[in-house]
Structures are given as C-alpha cells and as structure tokens.
Amino acid sequence: MNIFRLIAKDLRLQSYFFLPLVALEIAGYLAYILQMPSHIPGVAFGLLHGVALIGDFLICFRTMIAEEKNRALMFIKTLPVSTAEIVVAKFAVNLLLVCLNTGLLLAFWEGGRALGWIELSPHVTAYLVAAGLTYHCLNNAFFVMLSLVFSSERAVWLPFPALFVLMSVILNFDRIKIALHLEILVGLLQRDSLLFLTLLWIVIAGFVMTCCQSLRYKRVFA
Amino acid sequence: MSVTCNAQDSLIVDRLSARLGNFHLREISFRLEPGQVTGLLGHNGAGKTTTLRLIMGIVRKDSGQVRLGGFDHQLDEREFKRRIGIVQEEGFFYSGMTVAGFIGFVSDFYCDWNEDLSQHLLQTLELPKSKKLGQLSKGMRTKVSLVAALSHEPNVLLLDEPTSGLDPRARIEILKLIQQTAHRDGTTVLFSTHNLHEVDQIADRVIVVDRGRILADESLSALRNSNEASWNLEQYYLELVS
Numbered sequence: 001m002n003i004f005r006l007i008a009k010d011l012r013l014q015s016y017f018f019l020p021l022v023a024l025e026i027a028g029y030l031a032y033i034l035q036m037p038s039h040i041p042g043v044a045f046g047l048l049h050g051v052a053l054i055g056d057f058l059i060c061f062r063t064m065i066a067e068e069k070n071r072a073l074m075f076i077k078t079l080p081v082s083t084a085e086i087v088v089a090k091f092a093v094n095l096l097l098v099c100l101n102t103g104l105l106l107a108f109w110e111g112g113r114a115l116g117w118i119e120l121s122p123h124v125t126a127y128l129v130a131a132g133l134t135y136h137c138l139n140n141a142f143f144v145m146l147s148l149v150f151s152s153e154r155a156v157w158l159p160f161p162a163l164f165v166l167m168s169v170i171l172n173f174d175r176i177k178i179a180l181h182l183e184i185l186v187g188l189l190q191r192d193s194l195l196f197l198t199l200l201w202i203v204i205a206g207f208v209m210t211c212c213q214s215l216r217y218k219r220v221f222a
Numbered sequence: 223m224s225v226t227c228n229a230q231d232s233l234i235v236d237r238l239s240a241r242l243g244n245f246h247l248r249e250i251s252f253r254l255e256p257g258q259v260t261g262l263l264g265h266n267g268a269g270k271t272t273t274l275r276l277i278m279g280i281v282r283k284d285s286g287q288v289r290l291g292g293f294d295h296q297l298d299e300r301e302f303k304r305r306i307g308i309v310q311e312e313g314f315f316y317s318g319m320t321v322a323g324f325i326g327f328v329s330d331f332y333c334d335w336n337e338d339l340s341q342h343l344l345q346t347l348e349l350p351k352s353k354k355l356g357q358l359s360k361g362m363r364t365k366v367s368l369v370a371a372l373s374h375e376p377n378v379l380l381l382d383e384p385t386s387g388l389d390p391r392a393r394i395e396i397l398k399l400i401q402q403t404a405h406r407d408g409t410t411v412l413f414s415t416h417n418l419h420e421v422d423q424i425a426d427r428v429i430v431v432d433r434g435r436i437l438a439d440e441s442l443s444a445l446r447n448s449n450e451a452s453w454n455l456e457q458y459y460l461e462l463v464s
Contacts, residue, residue: 005330013318072315077280079331080303219242220281 002081006089007096010063017062018097022104025051029105044120048105049132055101056136060143063094068147087211091144095204098140099133106132127193134197138204145207149214230256231291233378233410238276238286247272247434249286254378254412259404261421262414263459264431270414271311273431274380278308290378304332307371309364311382311414317356321349321366325373332374340373347395361392368396372403379403381413385420397424422455430462437462 029051033044067073076086106129112118122128146158169176177186189196233254240247247269254260262270275281277288279295288295293302316324325344329335344351347365355363364384371379381400385393401424404411415421421428422442430438446453 002331005327009327013316016318067315070315070317071310074280075310075315078278078303078306078308078310079328080300081331082299216282218282220275 002085003089003092006076006081006086007093010089010093011096014059014062014093014097018100021055021058022101025055025101025105026108042121044118045109045122048109049135052102052105052132052136053139055105056098056140057143059094059097059101060140060147063097064090064144064147068151083215084212087148087215088208090148091141091204091208091211094140094144095137098136102132102136103129130197131193134200138200141204141207145211148211149218230408231377232256233277233412234287234289235273235277236287236289238273238288239284240272240276240281241284242272242281245269245272245434247276250276250431250434250436251286252429252436252439254410256377256410257404257408258426259401259411259413259424260427260429261425262412262429262431263416263418263421264414265416265463268431269434270431271382272434274308274310274382274412274414277380278303278306304334304374305377306380307374307376307378308380309367309371309382309384311384311386315355317354319355320352321355321358322351324355324366325351325370328370329373335374337373339375340369343369343372347399361388364388364396365392368399372399375407376409378410378412381411383414383416385415385417400424418455418459428455430459432463 029048032047036043036047073086077083106124109118110124113120113123142162143159150158177183189199235250235252235254237249237251238247239249245267250269250273252260262273264270272281276283277295279299288302290302290305292298293305295302316327319327321344325340329337329340347369349362349365349369355366358366368384371381379400384396384400388396397420400411400413403409404426413425425442427441428438428445429436442455445455445458
C-alpha cells in the first residue's frame with residue numbers, strides 16, 4: 001500500500017508538468033518535421049521517438065532529481081516505508097508517466113494518419129506500441145537508476161560515456177557476437193522479437209533490483 | 223515470538239559509529255527515558271545532525287545498535303519509524319502542496335494517526351490549511367513538520383534544531399509544545415541545538431557532543447544540585463569543549 005501512496009503523491013505533484021511536456025514535445029516535433037524532407041522513410045517516425053526520448057529524461061529529472069535536490073527523499077526515508085518501497089514506487093511512477101507520454105505521442109501519430117495530416121509509414125501496430133513503450137521505459141529506467149545510485153550531478157554526466165560505449169557496441173556488434181559466442185542467442189532474438197522485448201523488461205527489472213540492493217549500502221540516503 | 227513496544231520503552235543507542243568523509247562519529251551511546259526532554263548540545267559539525275540521522279537510518283552506520291523496545295532501527299525499519307516523529311532542520315520540499323494536503327499525505331503512512339490531535343495542533347499553532355508550503359515562513363514550516371511528527375503520537379520525538387531561525391513568538395510556542403509533549407504525554411524527546419538557553423529552559427538532561435564524541439551525558443537537576451549556586455550551563459559547556 002505504501003508504494004501506491006508514494007506513486008499517488010508523485011502523480012499529483014507531476015500533474016501540472018506532464019500535459020505541458022506532451023504539448024511541448026508535439027509542438028517541437030511539428031516544428032522539426034515541417035523542415036524535413038518527407039520522402040525519407042522512417043525518419044519522421046524516428047524523430048517522434050527522439051522527442052519521446054527527451055521526455056524520458058525530463059520525466060526522470062522532475063520525479064527524481066528535483067526531489068533529491070530539495071531533500072524530499074530524505075524526508076520520505078523518515079516515514080515508515082522501506083527502501084525497497086521507495087525504489088519500486090519511483091520506478092513505477094516513472095514507467096507509468098513514460099508509457100503515458102509515449103502512448104500519447106503514438107496516438108498523435110496514428111491520429112494524424114487517420115485525419116490525413118501525416119501520410120507517412122509506419123502504421124502503428126500493437127507490436128510497434130509494445131516495442132516503443134519498452135525502449136522508452138528502458139531508457140527512462142536507466143536514468144532513474146543512475147540518479148538513485150549516484151547523485152543527480154553524476155546522473156546527468158554518466159549517460160555520455162554510456163552512449164559512446166553503446167555506439168561502439170553497435171558498430172562492432174558482429175565482432176562482439178563472435179567473440180562472446182552469442183550467435184545462437186542473437187539468431188533466436190532476431191527470429192522472436194517478443195522474446196527480445198521480454199529480455200529488455202528483464203533488464204529493467206535488473207535496474208530496479210540493483211537500486212534496491214545498492215541503496216542499502218549508500219552512505220547517505222538523499 | 224512477536225516483538226512489542228510500549229510507551230514505557232527507552233530508546234537505546236549503543237556504540238553507534240559512522241564515518242562520513244573526514245568526519246567520524248565514534249561509539250556514541252546513550253539511553254533516553256520516556257517523558258524526558260534531552261538536549262543534544264554541540265557546536266557546528268560536532269555530530270548532532272548525524273546522530274539523529276543515524277538513529278532514523280538516513281545515514282548508514284558502520285557499527286552499533288539503536289533499539290526502541292523490541293525494535294531495531296534497521297531490522298524492524300518500518301515498525302521502528304512508526305514510533306518515531308522527526309523534525310528535520312534542513313530545507314523543505316513539496317512547496318506546491320497545501321498544508322492540509324501535506325498532512326493528509328503523511329497521515330496515510332500511519333495506522334495510529336490521531337486526526338483529532340492533528341486538527342487540534344493545526345488550530346493551536348494557527349496554521350492555514352489551504353496555504354501552500356512554499357508560501358509559508360520557516361517558522362510556519364517547522365510548525366507543519368511538528369504537527370506531522372506529533373499527530374501519530376510517537377514514543378520518541380527527534381528534533382534537529384527546531385527553533386533555528388525562528389522569531390521569538392514561534393520559538394516560545396514550539397518549546398512549550400515540546401515540553402508539554404514530554405511531560406504530559408510521556409514522549410521521549412531528543413532535540414539538537416546550539417542554544418544553551420533553550421536547553422537550560424526545557425531540558426531535563428543534556429548530552430554534549432564534540433568532534434563526534436560524547437563529552438558529557440548528565441541530568442541537569444543533578445548538575446545544579448551538585449554544584450554551587452553560581453553554576454551555569456554556559457560555563458559548564460565551555461569548560462567541557464575547551
């Protein structure tokens with residue numbers, strides 16, 4: 001029950017921020033898309049996810065870093081709640097807002113297509129929704145983990161080296177696959193995309209568990 | 223076997239140690255009795271706030287124990303905290319919440335929340351329920367924290383410099399409320415302060431900390447009785463820390 005109380009508190013506090021954020025994302029998206037050549041397939045949809053990616057970060061920033069900065073987390077820690085409840089509630093509210101944010105952007109895209117404003121592919125399918133939500137939840141959960149385990153200042157800087165590592169992994173993926181004998185697993189994930197999404201949700205669960213464990217050893221909970 | 227705790231249980235702090243950067247809190251031990259007001263006295267950086275945060279588990283200890291009745295502050299975290307009320311000195315949060323909204327949010331976490339007491343305290347301390355926390359003065363915010371800390375009728379009340387930066391009227395009101403809570407309701411009170419006059423005024427006992435160590439832990443009435451009539455807390459404190 002404490003988890004739901006903490007989630008309700010965050011939803012109440014973020015209610016003034018969330019809709020302006022979505023409106024700003026859509027306005028920003030439209031401002032860019034009007035300047036782009038519409039014939040490049042996939043770019044317009046990719047840009048929509050780019051905008052949602054900024055949303056992922058800002059949602060974490062609002063719910064996590066701002067609360068850390070004004071010492072509200074330290075106050076929460078004085079209430080009769082366990083560290084695990086605080087961590088799970090933080091992840092839950094973030095994932096909820098990210099799903100809502102991504103869902104609204106996808107609804108905007110599909111609505112635009114239905115009304116004839118957007119004449120580009122792809123048509124939003126159930127799989128695309130599931131994949132979009134999973135990628136954005138993973139992205140947001142990564143930020144939340146960083147801001148819980150480290151201080152907010154470090155959480156802002158850490159994604160940069162992580163981005164370079166990720167780019168190196170993508171560029172050298174074939175070599176890494178051979179070196180780590182991952183051919184069978186990669187083949188399996190390529191054939192079964194739902195299994196791949198499940199694996200990403202396991203990674204998100206791993207982030208939550210990492211936070212629950214590491215916060216027990218954090219010197220000051222703030 | 224079920225673990226229990228009643229109003230007559232003492233708060234036991236036993237050889238509590240923690241290292242925070244260059245600061246080292248060394249084997250702090252004391253026992254706080256119900257109905258007693260204890261002043262935790264020391265200058266800046268002596269370890270007063272760290273001691274209170276260690277008791278609440280906000281700062282991780284290296285060793286030692288904190289117990290209230292049958293509850294350990296780490297092993298029985300939730301049950302322990304349910305019996306403690308705390309007012310922290312630093313900053314405030316949720317500036318967009320109203321006083322009533324904040325009290326309502328806190329009340330949800332306590333099964334033994336006394337709504338009548340909460341309303342009575344809000345009225346006595348003249349707190350405007352519909353005003354946002356961000357619009358309140360420091361004194362008013364301390365009073366809101368005090369309402370939140372007292373309304374679940376805690377066994378122990380921890381206060382971190384509750385009167386710092388307050389105007390004389392708010393200071394007197396808060397000190398009176400602290401004393402009343404201990405002497406009338408039997409709550410164990412531990413408050414940290416720089417102010418010797420406040421300790422002299424409301425405390426039954428004084429714990430002096432300096433550079434992470436306890437220098438003295440004495441009953442004020444015993445100190446007054448065993449010394450000359452000219453004895454005063456200021457002189458006693460200065461002799462200890464110099």
